[in-house]
């Protein structure tokens with residue numbers, strides 16, 4: 655399975671059975687290494703919350719590929735009205751298997767959303783667990799998530815202003831206890847933290863057992 659960072663909070667995960675999963679696909683973000691024209695296949699799209707930088711190009715991708723979308727019920731209604739055909743609305747604590755071999759669990763995030771409730775996702779794929787935190791501040795129930803789920807990879811925001819900063823993100827790794835952390839939601843807007851250097855240093859100090867993998871936009875990492 656490969657995890658490719660597309661800039662901001664957008665990732666493409668390719669499973670061992672060649673399923674293509676996009677999370678928060680704002681493909682037109684300033685860091686994005688790909689354009690919409692480059693995307694011809696998508697099986698599943700996950701949207702953590704209804705802000706332009708997360709819902710992004712979901713409608714364009716789904717119209718092109720007929721991908722299934724999983725998001726909160728209110729945002730899923732909005733997407734249906736925009737012409738997205740295959741949408742599943744779920745809520746915090748719930749799990750579904752929208753495509754064969756991929757289970758998705760919605761968990762809390764502390765943020766806002768133009769429709770529905772903001773969330774994070776746990777993806778259960780090929781016996782591994784990937785956590786995408788969405789946009790959130792740090793919260794103590796991350797420790798519970800770390801106890802409930804043996805998280806292999808945590809995709810976590812570090813950019814501050816709208817989400818956790820480097821310090822909170824480094825501390826969150828003590829709660830989540832992933833094997834690997836990949837930072838996201840930085841460097842996109844001038845207001846956000848510019849790079850992952852401080853996070854890398856703080857994570858080493860706060861959570862030395864967690865391996866931090868800093869991807870360049872377009873770079874991928876396999877597990």
Ligand SMILES: [Zn+2]
Pocket residue numbers: 705707708789816839
């Ligand atoms: Zn955001």
